[in-house]
Amino acid sequence: MASKSEHIALEAVRYFKSAQLSAWVGDEQAAADEYEKCGIAIAHFRENNAGNDSELKALDEIRKVAPRKFDERITQVEKEEVVTRANQMGSMTYTLIPLGSSRAEFRARISLRREPLPKPAHTKDEGNVFDYGAWRWIDVNIEGRFTGSFLLTYADKTVYAQITMHDFINDGDALDKLRNSIARAVAKKLQLSLR
Amino acid sequence: MAKHQFAVTTLMGKRVMQRWSPDLFIDDIQVDKAGSLWGERQILQLGAHLDIYTHYRRGSPRGIWRLGNGLTSTSTNTLRVTSMLAPTMQAARGKLPGSSVSGNFGEVVTILALESRKKQRRALQICHLCPSPGNTTMKCPDLLLESDPLNGDYAIYMQSGSQGGMCIKCGRASRRPVTAPTLPLFMPGECKNTNFIGALRQLATYWQQVKSGSPVFGFGLISTIQYQAPPELKLHLIVPENVARLNTLLAGGAVNNLIQTSFRGILYGF
Numbered sequence: 400m401a402s403k404s405e406h407i408a409l410e411a412v413r414y415f416k417s418a419q420l421s422a423w424v425g426d427e428q429a430a431a432d433e434y435e436k437c438g439i440a441i442a443h444f445r446e447n448n449a450g451n452d453s454e455l456k457a458l459d460e461i462r463k464v465a466p467r468k469f470d471e472r473i474t475q476v477e478k479e480e481v482v483t484r485a486n487q488m489g490s491m492t493y494t495l496i497p498l499g500s501s502r503a504e505f506r507a508r509i510s511l512r513r514e515p516l517p518k519p520a521h522t523k524d525e526g527n528v529f530d531y532g533a534w535r536w537i538d539v540n541i542e543g544r545f546t547g548s549f550l551l552t553y554a555d556k557t558v559y560a561q562i563t564m565h566d567f568i569n570d571g572d573a574l575d576k577l578r579n580s581i582a583r584a585v586a587k588k589l590q591l592s593l594r
Numbered sequence: 595m596a597k598h599q600f601a602v603t604t605l606m607g608k609r610v611m612q613r614w615s616p617d618l619f620i621d622d623i624q625v626d627k628a629g630s631l632w633g634e635r636q637i638l639q640l641g642a643h644l645d646i647y648t649h650y651r652r653g654s655p656r657g658i659w660r661l662g663n664g665l666t667s668t669s670t671n672t673l674r675v676t677s678m679l680a681p682t683m684q685a686a687r688g689k690l691p692g693s694s695v696s697g698n699f700g701e702v703v704t705i706l707a708l709e710s711r712k713k714q715r716r717a718l719q720i721c722h723l724c725p726s727p728g729n730t731t732m733k734c735p736d737l738l739l740e741s742d743p744l745n746g747d748y749a750i751y752m753q754s755g756s757q758g759g760m761c762i763k764c765g766r767a768s769r770r771p772v773t774a775p776t777l778p779l780f781m782p783g784e785c786k787n788t789n790f791i792g793a794l795r796q797l798a799t800y801w802q803q804v805k806s807g808s809p810v811f812g813f814g815l816i817s818t819i820q821y822q823a824p825p826e827l828k829l830h831l832i833v834p835e836n837v838a839r840l841n842t843l844l845a846g847g848a849v850n851n852l853i854q855t856s857f858r859g860i861l862y863g864f
Contacts, residue, residue, distance in 0.1 A: 408779055412740070416717065416719055416721070419631075419721065420631075461723065461726075554709060554717040555717040561639070
C-alpha cells in the first residue's frame with residue numbers, strides 16, 4: 400500500500416497530467432491552475448521528504464516551463480483567436496485546430512465526476528467500433544458540413560478527431576460554426592448535456 | 595481501419611521476463627491521438643505514417659515507395675557511358691522513411707502499451723522530460739513514467755529466481771535477490787528504435803544528476819521498437835544490482851564511453 404508521501408507524489412503527477420490535458424484542449428487557465436496545484440503538492444512532498452525528493456524536483460522544474468497552451472499556429476484564420484481559446488459545452492471542454500483549408504483536428508476533454516461515459520450498444524457497423532478501452536466512430540455529418548473519424552478514450556476521458564470539412568474554410572465565423580457543430584454532434588453521440 | 599499487432603516482451607536488462615499475452619493491438623487513430631497528445635515532435639497523423647512504414651521494405655518491390663522521375667536502366671547506362679553519372683552512384687529508386695517521424699513511434703507505442711496494463715484502464719501518469727534552461731546540451735531521457743504497469747512482470751520474475759535457481763543458458767547460479775528492490779513510483783524512460791546503449795547512457799546521465807540518494811538511482815525503462823512487420827516492442831526494465839558499484843562507475847564521469855558490459859554485476863540482466 401502506498402504511503403502518505405507516495406499519495407502526495409501521485410497527486411502531484413496527477414495534477415501535472417491534468418494540466419497537460421487542459422493545455423492540449425486549449426484551456427490555458429485550467430492548465431495554469433493545475434500546474435499551480437502540482438507545485439503545491441510538490442512543495443508539500445518536499446517538506447516531508449527533505450533530501451529525498453529528486454523524482455519530483457525534476458517535475459517541478461518542468462512544471463514551471465511547461466506550455467500552458469499548445470499549437471499556436473495554423474491557417475490564415477486569426478490564429479490567436481481561433482486556436483488558443485478553449486470552448487465549453489456542458490461538461491466538455493474542446494477546441495478545433497485547423498490544419499490547412501479543409502482539414503482540422505478536434506480535441507475535447509470531458510469532466511464527468513460521477514456518471515460514467517456511455518458505451519455503444521453492440522453493433523456490426525464497421526464505422527462504429529468499441530474495443531481496447533476506446534470507442535471509434537465515423538460521422539458523415541451533412542448538416543454540420545464535416546466528416547470526422549472520432550476516438551473516445553475512456554482512460555483519460557478525451558475525444559480526438561480528424562475532421563475533413565465539406566467546404567473550404569477561410570474565415571473565423573465559419574470556423575466557429577463548424578467547431579460548434581462538431582461539439583454538438585459529439586455531445587449528442589455521447590449523450591452529454593449541452594448545459 | 596489500420597490495426598497493428600505488436601508482440602510485447604518485457605526484459606530485465608537484456609534477459610527476457612515475460613512475453614505479453616495477448617499482444618498489443620492498436621489502430622492508426624489511437625496512434626494519431628497519442629502522437630497529438632504525447633509525441634515529442636510535431637507530426638500530424640502519426641498513425642498513417644506507422645501504417646505505411648510498417649510495410650516498408652528496402653529493395654522490396656512490394657513495399658518500396660517509388661520516387662518520381664526515376665531513370666530507366668537504359669538511360670542510366672547512357673549517363674554512365676557519357677560520364678554524366680559518377681561511377682559509384684546510381685539513380686535512387688524509392689523514398690525512405692523519415693527518421694524524425696519514425697523516432698516518435700517508440701514513445702507513442704510504449705505509452706499505449708503501458709496504458710493497456712493500467713488497472714481499470716486508468717490513465718498512465720507520465721510526462722516528457724527536456725533539459726531545463728541553461729542545460730540544453732545535456733542528454734536527457736524522454737520520459738518520467740509510472741512504474742506501476744511493470745510491477746506484475748517484475749514481481750513474477752524476481753520471485754521465480756528467489757528459490758535459488760540456475761540460469762538455463764549459462765548455468766550460473768541465479769543472481770536474483772531473495773528480496774527484490776521495490777520499483778520506485780516513477781522512473782526515467784527512454785524510447786529508441788534500436789540504439790539500446792545510447793538509451794542506457796542517457797539513463798546513466800540522469801542517475802549522475804540525481805545522485806545515489808535518489809529513489810530512482812539505477813532504475814529506468816528502455817523501450818526498443820521494431821515497427822516494420824512483424825512489429826515488436828521490447829520493454830527493458832533497468833534495476834540496480836549493486837548501487838555502490840554503480841555510483842563508482844558513474845563517478846568516473848565519461849558516460850559516453852560506457853558499454854553494456856560496463857554494467858555487468860551492477861544492473862540486473864547484463
